[in-house]
Amino acid sequence: MTLIQRTDCSALDAADPLAALRKQFVLPDGAIYLDGNSLGALPRATAARVQQVIADEWGQGLIRSWNTAGWIGLPQRVGDKIARLVGAAPNELVVTDSTSINLYKVLSAALSIARIDAPQRRVIVSERENFPTDLYIAQSLAAQYGARLELVEQGQAASRLGDDVAVLLLTQVNYRSGALHDMAAVTAAAHAAGALTVWDLAHSAGAVPVDLNGAQADFAIGCGYKYLNGGPGAPAFVWVHARHVDRVQQPLSGWHGHAAPFVFTPDYQPAQGIARYLCGTPTLLSLAALECGVDTVLAAEPLGGMAALRRKSLALSDLFIRLVQQQLGAHPVTIATPIEPERRGSQVSLTFDGDGYALIQALIDRGVIGDFRAGDSAHGDPDLLRFGFTPLYLRFVDVFDAVQALREVLDRGIWREARHARKAAVT
Ligand SMILES: *Cc1c(COP(=O)(O)O)cnc(C)c1O
Secondary structure: OOOOOOHHHHHHHOOOOHHHHHEEEOOOOOOOOOOOOOOOOHHHHHHHHHHHHHHHHHHHHHHHHHOOOHHHHHHHHHHHHHHHHHHOOOOOOEEEEHHHHHHHHHHHHHHHHHHHHHOOOOOOEOOOOOOHHHHHHHHHHHHOOOEEEEOOOOHHHHHHHHEEEEEEEEEEEEOOOOOOOHHHHHHHHHEEEEEEEEEOOOOOOOOOOOOOOOOOOOOEEEOOOOOOOOOOOEEEEEEEEEOOOOOEEEEEEHHHHEEEEOOOHHHHEEEEEEHOOOOOOOOHHHHHHHHHOOOOOOOOHHHHHHHHHHHHHHHHHHHHHHHHHHHHHOOOOOEOOOHHHHHEEEEEEEEEEEOHHHHHHHHHHHEOOOEEEHHHHHHHHEEEEEEEEOOHHHHHHHHHHHHHHHHHHHHHHHHHHOHHHHHOOOO
């Protein structure tokens, strides 16, 4: 195996058709940002756009801006843009609320449909290592619907399907391991077994090509602040397949989901279509910022779109894996993400037989920003070091330099310094 050199990586950057997209972002000097899977980087356009919304649309336009600046249509307008990234049609997807809240709406709708079509089905199946908020929301709804949440190990959901299963709730790319589900295959298996699917796209939207309609998925939700670069706390999105959208009401029947919100009648009447999944007044400033973030992803469309982003994302994560194999062999570090490209999303996780938290802190200290996720030791899950590879703004040399930094921190035992072991409030 010939050793990969930094010059090989610069050559890859020089030949990268997506290299110019990096200019869309404000990135701090001296930092290599490998955490776009948790919080996307700041687009250059965002500050000016939010300032314009504040100074002109709010400051001058005041309440008139709901009409004159198109505020009222923003959840749908940004929704239509995200739809292009996830295989949804126009008017099928809206931006609203948070991922957790949207999950509450769609999982409740799925359980309502199951109650009508197959009342004997009382089980929600999900994965034990799914993101905790998804499991917490499912626990709450299971209690309300007299259903039961059953958790299986990663990749085992299809084998749990049966005539008692109402809903399969899966996150397409696992937040810990970065393992990627084949949405079309899993959805087909669920449907063949009579179950509905709810897909969480938090780590997929803007990271991997998604084809919701092509996969015949039933419900989907996703996050605005990860690969869509919408900014901290950006609103999330929700999609429902056309065959289900008008069948049941979602439970958070707020006025923006009403058929005629500005008629102000005392009785709730859901809007037709995905608008019924809105609840209250949209968070306009955050929504304006999210639109700038989504635009950074759409900027890849003339260059090959999500397929081209996926190619580069895999090339980056593949380079990282090969460098870890070549450079870190002397250290107790293992790759916890599937090596097969078709089985991983846009992140690579490592395990470390040592203090992984301190290792990440020592790396961050050198400007290489990844993150740490503690494993559930009761189940023998390892602690993980996570590295996200966002093809919009990462260079191949960044990957090289990040692994060099990791090697140095390990070779010199820098992670053992006491200051790196202190835990902050957010890990
Ligand atoms: C990031 C993430 C969330 C976040 O939910 P919020 O409501 O925005 O806090 C939910 N689910 C998954 C799978 C995630 O990765």
